[in-house]
Amino acid sequence: MKNRQDVQHSKRWVIKIGSALLTNDGQGLDREAMQRWVEQMAFLREQGIELVLVSSGSVAEGLLRLGITERPTDIHQLQAAAAVGQMGLVQAYESAFAKHDLLTAQILLTHDDLSNRERYLNASNTIQTLLEQGVIPIINENDTVVTDEIRFGDNDTLAALTANLVSAEVLVILTDQNGLYNDNPRTNPKAELIHEASVSRKDIESMASSEGGALGKGGMYTKVLAAKRAARSGAATFIASGNEDNILPRLYQSEQVGTLLIPDLEPLTARKQWLAGHLQEKGLLVLDAGAVKALQEGANSLLPIGVISVTGQFLRGDMVVCVDQQGQEVARGLVDYSAKEVNKLLGKRSSEIESLLGYVDGEYLIHYDNLVTR
Numbered sequence: 001m002k003n004r005q006d007v008q009h010s011k012r013w014v015i016k017i018g019s020a021l022l023t024n025d026g027q028g029l030d031r032e033a034m035q036r037w038v039e040q041m042a043f044l045r046e047q048g049i050e051l052v053l054v055s056s057g058s059v060a061e062g063l064l065r066l067g068i069t070e071r072p073t074d075i076h077q078l079q080a081a082a083a084v085g086q087m088g089l090v091q092a093y094e095s096a097f098a099k100h101d102l103l104t105a106q107i108l109l110t111h112d113d114l115s116n117r118e119r120y121l122n123a124s125n126t127i128q129t130l131l132e133q134g135v136i137p138i139i140n141e142n143d144t145v146v147t148d149e150i151r152f153g154d155n156d157t158l159a160a161l162t163a164n165l166v167s168a169e170v171l172v173i174l175t176d177q178n179g180l181y182n183d184n185p186r187t188n189p190k191a192e193l194i195h196e197a198s199v200s201r202k203d204i205e206s207m208a209s210s211e212g213g214a215l216g217k218g219g220m221y222t223k224v225l226a227a228k229r230a231a232r233s234g235a236a237t238f239i240a241s242g243n244e245d246n247i248l249p250r251l252y253q254s255e256q257v258g259t260l261l262i263p264d265l266e267p268l269t270a271r272k273q274w275l276a277g278h279l280q281e282k283g284l285l286v287l288d289a290g291a292v293k294a295l296q297e298g299a300n301s302l303l304p305i306g307v308i309s310v311t312g313q314f315l316r317g318d319m320v321v322c323v324d325q326q327g328q329e330v331a332r333g334l335v336d337y338s339a340k341e342v343n344k345l346l347g348k349r350s351s352e353i354e355s356l357l358g359y360v361d362g363e364y365l366i367h368y369d370n371l372v373t374r
Helices: 003-009 031-046 060-068 075-098 111-115 117-132 155-166 222-232 247-252 270-276 289-296 339-346 350-357
Strands: 013-015 050-055 104-107 136-141 172-174 196-199 238-242 257-261 283-286 309-311 319-323 327-334 371-373
Touching: 003 247, 013 031, 013 155, 031 050, 031 075, 031 247, 050 117, 050 155, 060 155, 060 327, 075 104, 075 136, 104 111, 104 117, 117 136, 117 155, 155 172, 155 222, 155 238, 155 270, 172 289, 196 327, 238 247, 247 339, 257 270, 257 289, 257 309, 270 327, 270 371, 283 289, 283 350, 289 309, 289 371
Parallel strands: 013 050, 013 172, 050 136, 104 136, 172 238, 196 257, 283 319
Antiparallel strands: 238 257, 283 309, 319 327, 327 371
16 A cells, blocks of 8 residues: 555455543443444445454453452453453444444454464464455454463554454554654644654654553554554554544545555565564574674575574574664574574584584574564
């Protein structure tokens, strides 16, 4: 997608609705608002657009039902609230979509589901089948079983990974803000809305606020990062206010509302998308300038000679992050040697691997096919 006019030619959208919109300041689900968004999604279905909905709200609804007034920090309390609230969330959507003769399906995911290649493909095939049957999948994080090590952390990230998973052309992130501003509009009344920008534009991350509301866990910053993730599969991202009347039809009709972040890089292959979205990092490799340059120039594997230091306890096949000497991420990939082995290979030539370890699993620490650059 190159501009707003191209949106009418898109066939598959992922729509994410955040907690701030779905709840009445923490007073459970706003069912009237949900009905309005469902009506708008029904309009999109009439235009032939396949929809996947990523919805927050289960924890907030559960907290209300349990009589808890503030979001707890204890993960087991959050899991209990999610389990209770998920019932109300699904019931509300099911009844709202049924009024438009639309079927829905609930899909709960953890990052472990998307980090495992086989389960990733299974999830993709299941959602694809549902879409072919005209069903609207409703996706949420499986809050009842997640731990800090495997949770997505926010539904913006989950929505972006879902866009990659289903090869969506459009990701819509509905929030309580009008879009991305060049400064924080909550503190600067002169901040200007950015209507359209390339997702690779250098300054958009710095313009995004990292502040979130009492119920939400991410501010505009996570939405910008989500747009960057979605762009890996070629999806354009709209960030817009869900409080605007008929926001979804207006986006479809190319009206100048919200912010459109346009993907301006070649989409990654399906496998590279999976690698890029693999957030379960087991270790860290610090690279020298030569290795950083080689990876950034593309089509290069990581050799042991370019690694300065290693952090973490990882095994062969685990995901590790590669950073430069300033700590900036350069790449990430599936490593061919354990942390113990990599420590023995730091700064060494590939021809020395056998003499140092007594065997060779490969001349690279990370092969190009298992590596994606930032």
